[in-house]
Amino acid sequence: MGAAENGGDPRLKAISDAIRVVPHFPKPGIMFHDITTLLLDHKAFKDTVDLFVERYRDMGISIVAGIEARGFIFGPSIALGIGAKFVPLRKPGKLPGKIISEPYELEYGTDQLEMHVGAVQPGERTIIIDDLVATGGTLSAAIRLLERFQAEVVECACVVGSPVVQGECELKEKPLFVLVEPHH
């Protein structure tokens, strides 16, 4: 679901307006939603974090998993706000300890997402954070990583995304919560 469906929280317009679109990045045809401009607007950035904290604070969430690297910008603040641990999910070779790895498909080829062994315990209630969801491929890999250690993925949360993920939606029927939809 999208936050806009909740009767339109007045904070959402400023959040959406603060995100700029950079056409044809990283390649022609892609309208890239750049959240760095949101980070320059202290109130809108704070409201972004607050909206997620308000949603998740009473849901018994003990882990916020954030996807490298833009998920790291939002995830820790949300974790701190709801009293949860923060677990970074990273590209290969970045995490120094023992890891598990999950492949996922790119448009051309595959990539891997990794998580430290021991970061997550069975039964822990988890949310996954990224700045934006497109096809859902990265989020799906994140779900698989967490479920391999029997964590319970409660929801995926992104600042930007279509509430109904287009293309190969593989979110394993996990709910997806987005604050704002992509600009058109």
Add this chain to the structure above:
Amino acid sequence: MILAFVPWLVDANNRARPDWTGIEARGFIFGPPIALAIGAKFVPLRKPGKLPGEVISEDYVLEYGKDCLQMHIGAVQPEERALVVDDLIATGGTLCAAMNLLERVGAEVVECACVIELPDLKGRERLKGKPLYVLVESH
């Protein structure tokens, strides 16, 4: 920890809002919560090719080879007071590159802040005389 991080001189008529710049990617874990807590903007400094808009780049030397750090043009205005945060300072090369980026656009780097310092690598000496604030040392 967060509120004690940096003391500000705040002019009642003209609040000097600091920027908090964080270095990809572990700097992104600590920088934003601190920026939010002190009312500052957060500016990510990234490896090449990640920032979508117009950027300035700063090359720096690694133990073997070189690397490059980038910042969006327009993120920081001249005379803005800036802090640079990373999880760890080792040789200081990355922090020095970050400081150079900020100073090239006319910002004033007030301090660098890291969770961990490896003091044996003397990174503190590469910060062009700017102060360094760390929470823990590791030898």
